[in-house]
Amino acid sequence: MEQLKKKSEMLDISLSEEQLQQFLTYYEMLVEKNKVMNLTAITEKEEVIDKHFIDSISLNKAMDVTKPLKILDLGTGAGFPGIPLKIAYPNLELTLLDSLNKRIKFLDEVIEALSLEGIVTIHGRAEDYAKQASYREQFDICVSRAVANLATLSEYCLPYVKEGGCFISYKSGSVEEELEQSKKAIFELGGKVKEVIAFTLPETDIERTFVVIEKVRKTPKKYPRKAGLPSKEPIGIMKA
Numbered sequence: 001m002e003q004l005k006k007k008s009e010m011l012d013i014s015l016s017e018e019q020l021q022q023f024l025t026y027y028e029m030l031v032e033k034n035k036v037m038n039l040t041a042i043t044e045k046e047e048v049i050d051k052h053f054i055d056s057i058s059l060n061k062a063m064d065v066t067k068p069l070k071i072l073d074l075g076t077g078a079g080f081p082g083i084p085l086k087i088a089y090p091n092l093e094l095t096l097l098d099s100l101n102k103r104i105k106f107l108d109e110v111i112e113a114l115s116l117e118g119i120v121t122i123h124g125r126a127e128d129y130a131k132q133a134s135y136r137e138q139f140d141i142c143v144s145r146a147v148a149n150l151a152t153l154s155e156y157c158l159p160y161v162k163e164g165g166c167f168i169s170y171k172s173g174s175v176e177e178e179l180e181q182s183k184k185a186i187f188e189l190g191g192k193v194k195e196v197i198a199f200t201l202p203e204t205d206i207e208r209t210f211v212v213i214e215k216v217r218k219t220p221k222k223y224p225r226k227a228g229l230p231s232k233e234p235i236g237i238m239k240a
Contacts, residue, residue, distance in 0.1 A: 071143060139165060
């Protein structure tokens with residue numbers, strides 16, 4: 001875990017022995033569970049450290065995560081970026097949302113094994129929870145490493161963000177064209193592109209781009225639309 005410790009320090013994150021042990025336990029549980037269900041295609045320890053752990057906690061390049069923020073990780077999958085963020089920044093209040101119950105059950109096991117507090121999981125579709133008053137516009141930040149275009153992700157994520165908060169999308173490489181295509185959706189949903197932060201993960205050639213979208217006004221009640229539509233017919237993007 002020396003690699004994780006060193007690269008975290010390059011991101012100005014200091015991990016204690018206890019936190020390093022939590023990351024190691026998480027890694028071991030991930031690889032073990034991956035034998036019986038598809039959680040990740042990446043299982044080599046060094047790759048997991050770079051592509052999952054370091055990548056997840058690099059959010060500090062886009063936001064001051066030392067504050068006690070309320071964060072939703074939408075489409076969390078195997079727990080990225082939510083669980084690494086919670087380990088590195090215990091002050092964060094995390095909610096992990098995923099549509100596959102098997103993944104949620106795995107994450108519950110991880111949370112218990114690591115004795116994490118201030119973190120909950122919810123199973124269901126993003127479109128459904130966004131309509132509920134206890135989730136809608138309740139979060140300081142919504143993050144997502146899910147693979148979808150920015151217009152679709154904005155429709156899933158922005159309804160959860162309170163005014164003045166941000167939706168931060170983990171993207172790879174150049175995003176100019178995607179940003180251009182999603183401008184109408186972002187505006188329609190009450191957002192505004194605040195900044196785009198591009199960098200390379202420490203001692204790798206892995207390019208990461210954060211698109212930071214600020215919530216400047218309430219999302220119209222009709223969004224998100226019913227299940228499936230945000231991905232099938234993204235706002236403002238003409239079908240070929």
